[in-house]
Amino acid sequence: MSKLDELARATIFSIKPYVPGKPIEEVEREYGISGAIKLASNENPLGPSPSVLEAVRAAVPRIYNYPDGNCYYLKRELANFYNLAENNFIIGNGADEVIKIIGEAFLETEDEVLYPWPSFSEYIFVTKLMGAKPIPVELTADFKYDFKKFNEKVSSNTKLIFICNPNNPTGTFANKADLQEFIDSLPADILVVVDEAYDEYVTDPSYSSAVELLNSKKKVIVLRTFSKIYGLAGLRVGYGIASPEIISLLNRVREPFNVNLLAQEAAVAALKDQEHVRQSKDLVIEGKKYLYKEFERLGLDYVPSETNFIFLDLKMDSIKVFKALLKEGVIVRTGDIFGYPTYIRVTVGTAEQNKRFIFSLEKVLESIE
Ligand SMILES: Cc1ncc(COP(=O)(O)O)c(C=O)c1O
Structure with missing residues (x-):
């Protein structure tokens, strides 16, 4: 060394x-x-909605100003979209940043973090970054979630559980009943982060977003992104949805101007074009x-x-x-x-x-x- x-x-x-x-x-x-064509990062080949390009062009002259650190208009739009309140949202420089913020806000060195494997590498990254202990939970041979295996690995040191739903790189998912039963089975002091970066693509009727579980007694954070179906990967904007209490803890470690001005404008326009x-x-x-x-x-x-x-x-x-x-x-x-x-x-x-x-x-x- x-x-x-x-x-x-x-x-x-x-x-x-x-x-x-x-x-x-x-x-x-x-x-x-x-x-050359890139089929490597799950971007939308159609790109963003034309109205997004218009909104970004219109906002360009204003880039000498700092962006709104509170992302007021985007949160208002999201609150409307989900029928939730503005204080249920934290906006990040991509969902990646929200994952990092969650780790920074909650993880101590003795904490254990459960995550599916194979899955998205950021869960391991943030766990190791904070010096906590990553504990992989293997998917089944046909790449499905087996929540019994998660339950077996839960210990008194488990602080955080990541569920990628649907899962990257396998494209498989946990259905509503199984996910709900699993979350219900957990001790109330474990945080469950349900990463739904690909939610909009799901067609199977047995799937349901964990946004529905936000009102349960458990501590659930749902992650979403504008990088995939909304076609804004290059602008970097994603968000977390959780109780106002969780959001206020996350905001303590968020950088003041973490989401740039063009990204905020683009995301507002993108959400409007369903x-x-x-x-x-x-x-x-x-x-x-x-x-x-x-x-x-x-x-x-x-x-x-x-x-x-x-x-x-x-x-x-x-x-x-x-x-x-x-x-x-x-x-x-x-x-x-x-x-x-x-x-x-x-x-x-x-x-x-x-x-x-x-x-x-x-x-x-x-x-x-
Ligand atoms: C499962 C999953 N979560 C989060 C992200 C990151 O999204 P963002 O571009 O918003 O940081 C990705 C991107 O590949 C992903 O596959």
């Missing part, structure tokens, strides 16, 4: 830096190609139908998904396939980061992008076999 390393908090050496999906520009530069949300959802439903059929034709096993991405078993080293796909200008995500080295996670794109992905995948699989 160098002298500099000795100055750093010991816990940061347990953190693996986040590996994001490769940006389009980087792939085009590296491979000397143009027209027709764009419907169109985006329909595109994904159609895209999944096509992709499932193609996967079956290619003899590939996939996990049926309630989200805008699919976890797919290639039954071979997926890094090889990933690299070959990059040369074709198609960017996906490898499963090794989730502990599944033969899987890839692919975002459902436009009909044209999906076709191009299948064409490139078939070509690459033939060349590797």
